[in-house]
Amino acid sequence: MSLLDIFKRRASAPVARERLQVLLAYERNNRDQPDLVAVLREEIMAVIAKHVQVNQDDVRITMDRGKTTSTLEIDINIPNAGAAASTAL
């Protein structure tokens, strides 16, 4: 299976809020190597949290470890700053 086949997914319904999506795929030849994706997951989440106020309920993380390919999907709905400001008026 090609790495890019993983991303051939059906389109989801449009979301009203802003959305950040991280798709990470690691295709390895050496099965003895540790799963880099698991390590990167935590660190990339930390990087995002520095810039975006992330609500745990608005984060969906899907991880799939195969024999030679690991994939990670981080899907974050971000409260729209503009919408929040107009509510405050």
Place this chain on the structure above:
Amino acid sequence: MSLLDIFKRRASAPVARERLQVLLAYERNNRDQPDLVAVLREEIMAVIAKHVQVNQDDVRITMDRGKTTSTLEIDINIPNAGAAASTAL
């Protein structure tokens, strides 16, 4: 355009070496907001470089800033540790 349509790409030829791919998409409603993807690009690259020996020649970065959607693709070919070891024998 849906966020996921971006990832409907044709499969590339298989690569001999290990491969790490990061696809990042940001769909924003507020055009006045700064481009989060540009900021995350540098920090995610730094995170990866902590764990993987990244050769500049083996990194391909594609960035696309649209009016409401920005996308970033980081494609890294990683020298296979196993192959390097067998060469040293």
